[in-house]
Amino acid sequence: MKIIETGFNGLYEIESTVFGDDRGYFFESYRKKAFEDLGIQTDFVQDNESFSVKGTLRGLHFQSEPYAQAKLVRVALGKVMDVAVDLRPNSPTFGKHHTVILDAKRHNLFLVPAGFAHGFLALEDSVFSYKCTNYYNKASEGGILWNDPELNIDWQIENPIVSEKDKLLPNFVAYKNAPLF
Template sequence: MNYIKTEIDGVFIIEPKIFNDSRGYFFEAFKYPDFEKNIGPVSFIQDNESKSCRGVLRGLHYQKGSYSQAKLVRVIKGCVLDVAVDLRSGSATFGKHVMVELSDENKRQFFIPRGFAHGFLVLSDEAIFTYKVDNEYSPENEASIRFDDPDLNIKWPMKSSEILTSKKDLEAVSFKDAEYFF
């Protein structure tokens, strides 16, 4: 696998080596020794999967404090635009974001460490999105930031009228009012 550092420390794009032949393809989706060598030790404890249609935007979500989660995300069907926002207040990239297209064609993965908000927008008719997390979900410690917050200046490639999101995400706080990591 090729581990690509992004402009934000700790966030990586991972490109697998794909072996194609007349029967189809094969690739290693996750190999812990290589992951640990390139990114560091992360103990994933759970795999999650979601299915969404075109225009669905999930996020920008995060877990607060000791319930924070590192995530390794990928798309097994369709295409999404995935975003990670740095909420580490002491970081040189605090408030900045990294955006990457993940699809069943490019087979890229995106590693997002603890201390980040995360969200994605479905670009294809349908997308199946899967991710590993290193901490259990805690409803009491869940938080969200508005996906269209002007301070974050995320350039989503769809008009707001085309985006489908949950009531909870529409009621999310602004970046200024979010809880950060120290």
């Protein structure tokens, strides 16, 4: 495994070592010891998977304390544009975002620490898989409007498929007035 720094504390892209031949391929999508050897301490307690048709945008979601979650995300099939927004008020990158293309053909992963909002746009029909360091808790669920003008995320799409719930998320100004991290 190779860690790629993003300039955000705790936010990493990870390139897996893939072993392939004419029969197919094999790779470890997670190995606790490898993460620990890289200085990353995680304890994943829940795995989730979703399927999204091309053009679907999910996010920007987070879990607040005491159920804040770090996530290790990857695409098992397809390709997505994945976005993480730093919501930690004391962070030098507060309110900034980082984007990475997760591609099933590259087998790359994205480690999103607790304190970030997270979302993705399916660039192809995609199966999205992720591990979480805490259990989902409905009362701790939060989000920020995907097309917030202050965050100014270039999703590279004009009319994504967005859930009614995500269309009603508050803007970043509302979050800044009552931060949860």
